[in-house]
Amino acid sequence: MLRESNNAFSIVESIHVLSITLVVGSIAVLDLRMLGIILRPIPVTRIARSVFPITWTGFAVSFSSGFMLFWAEAAKAYSNPAFRAKLIFLALVGLNPLIFHTTVYRRVHEWEVLHLAPWRARAAAIASLTLWSAVIIAGRAIAYF
Amino acid sequence: MFLHAWFMDLANSPLGHFMQASRWGFAVAEMVHLLALALLGGSVLVVDLRLLGVILRGESAHLIGRDLGRLTIGSLVVMALSGIAMLSEEAGKCYFSPAFRLKMALLAAALLFHFTLHRRAIARAENGRTLLWNRMAAILSLLLWLGVGVSGRAIGLL
Numbered sequence: 001m002l003r004e005s006n007n008a009f010s011i012v013e014s015i016h017v018l019s020i021t022l023v024v025g026s027i028a029v030l031d032l033r034m035l036g037i038i039l040r041p042i043p044v045t046r047i048a049r050s051v052f053p054i055t056w057t058g059f060a061v062s063f064s065s066g067f068m069l070f071w072a073e074a075a076k077a078y079s080n081p082a083f084r085a086k087l088i089f090l091a092l093v094g095l096n097p098l099i100f101h102t103t104v105y106r107r108v109h110e111w112e113v114l115h116l117a118p119w120r121a122r123a124a125a126i127a128s129l130t131l132w133s134a135v136i137i138a139g140r141a142i143a144y145f
Numbered sequence: 146m147f148l149h150a151w152f153m154d155l156a157n158s159p160l161g162h163f164m165q166a167s168r169w170g171f172a173v174a175e176m177v178h179l180l181a182l183a184l185l186g187g188s189v190l191v192v193d194l195r196l197l198g199v200i201l202r203g204e205s206a207h208l209i210g211r212d213l214g215r216l217t218i219g220s221l222v223v224m225a226l227s228g229i230a231m232l233s234e235e236a237g238k239c240y241f242s243p244a245f246r247l248k249m250a251l252l253a254a255a256l257l258f259h260f261t262l263h264r265r266a267i268a269r270a271e272n273g274r275t276l277l278w279n280r281m282a283a284i285l286s287l288l289l290w291l292g293v294g295v296s297g298r299a300i301g302l303l
Contacts (some may be wrong), residue, residue, distance in 0.1 A: 014298045017179070018186075021294070025187020029213070038212040042204050050200035054190065136183065137176045144172050 009072060016065040020139070022058025024132045026051040031125035036116035043112040044121075082141035089138055093131040100124040152236040161233035174230040181223035182294070188216040189290050196266055196283035198275030206270030214267075217259070244299035251296060255289040 032038045033047050070077050077083045104120040111118050117125070155161055164170045192213045194200045201209060232239055239245040266282035 010302045014295065017298060018291075018294060021183050021186035022190070024183035025185070025190060028184055028187050029191055029216075032216070038216065039208065041208060042201070046201065046204065050194075051191070054194075132183075133180055136179050140176045140179055141172065144169075 009069070012065050012068050016062055016069060019058045019061035019065060020136065023055055023062055024136065026054040026058065027128060027132065031128050034117040034121050034125040040115040044117060045108055045112045077142070080142055080145045082138050082145050086135055086138035086142065089131055089134040093128065093135060096124060096127050096131060149240055152232075152240045155229070155233045156236035158233060160230060161236065164230055164234035171231060171234050174227045178224055178227040178231065181220040181227065184216055184220040185224065186290070186294070188213040188220070189286065192217075192267070193283035193287050196270060196275075196279045196286075198280070202275075203272060205272065206267050210264075210267035210270075221256075239300065242300055242303060244296050244303045248293055248296040248300065251289060251292040255286070255293055258286060258289060 029038070030044075030047055030051050033040070033042070033044060039047060070083075100121070104118060104124070111121070116122070156165075164174070191200070192210055195202075195204070195206055195209050263282055263286050266276075266279045269276060270279055
C-alpha cells in the first residue's frame with residue numbers, strides 16, 4: 001500500500017524525520033548537560049527523568065514509521081549500503097546506554113549534582129552525540145543510493 | 146520584483162554554481178540541516194514543556210530558557226547557513242514553491258514570537274506555578290516551529 005501511494009510514503013517519511021528530531025534532540029539535552037555545557041545547576045537525574053519520556057515516545061514513533069518505510073521498500077533497502085550503515089549505528093547507539101546504565105549511571109547519586117560529570121559519563125555523552133549524528137547522516141544518505 | 150532578482154543572484158553566485166555542479170553538495174547541506182534541526186527541536190520542546198509545566202517544574206525557567214535558548218539560536222544559525230546553500234542550488238524553483246513561501250512566512254512569525262512574547266513568557270515564569278498565558282505561549286511556539294518543519298519537509302515533495 002505504502003509503495004503504491006506516493007503521498008502516504010511522504011507523510012510517513014515526514015513523521016519519521018520529525019520523531020527522530022524528538023529522540024535526538026531530547027537525548028542531546030541530557031548529553032550536553034553531562035558534558036557541562038548547559039543547565040549545570042540542575043541535577044543530571046532530574047534532566048534524565050524529564051527527557052526520557054520524550055526520547056522513548058519519539059523512538060516508538062520513529063521505529064514504527066521507519067519499519068513501515070522499510071516494509072514498503074524492503075528489497076531495495078536491504079542492499080542499500082547507507083541503510084546497512086544506519087542499522088549498525090543504531091545497534092551501537094543502543095549498546096551505549098546499556099553500558100552506561102549498568103556502570104557509571106548506577107552510582108549517579110554520587111555525581112548527579114556535579115557541574116561536570118565524571119569522564120566515563122562524558123565519554124558516553126560524546127559517543128551518544130556522535131552515533132546519533134551518524135544515524136541521521138546515514139539515514140539521509142539512504143535516498144542517495 | 147527585487148526578491149526574485151535576489152534569488153536569481155544567489156543561484157548565479159559562486160555558491161550556487163558550486164552546489165549545482167557538485168554531486169554531494171546538496172546531500173551534505175541536507176545532513177547538516179537535519180542535525181541542527183534535532184538540536185533546535187529538542188531545545189524548543191524542552192523550554193516549551195517547562196512553560197507548560199509538564200517537565201522540570203521545580204527548576205528555574207530563566208535558566209532553562211537562557212541555556213536552551215542559546216542552543217536554539219546556535220542551531221538556527223547552522224540551519225540558516227545550510228538552508229542558504231540548499232536554496233542556492235534551486236533558488237528559481239523555491240521562489241515559486243508554495244511550501245517554501247509558507248515556510249519562510251512561518252519562520253518569520255516563529256522568530257518574531259521567539260524574541261518577543263515567548264521571551265516575556267520565560268521572564269514571567271515562576272517556580273511551581275504555571276501561568277495560563279505561558280501555557281498559551283508554549284503551545285503557540287510549538288505549533289509555529291512544527292509548521293516551519295512540516296512546510297520545510299514539503300518543499301522537496303510539492
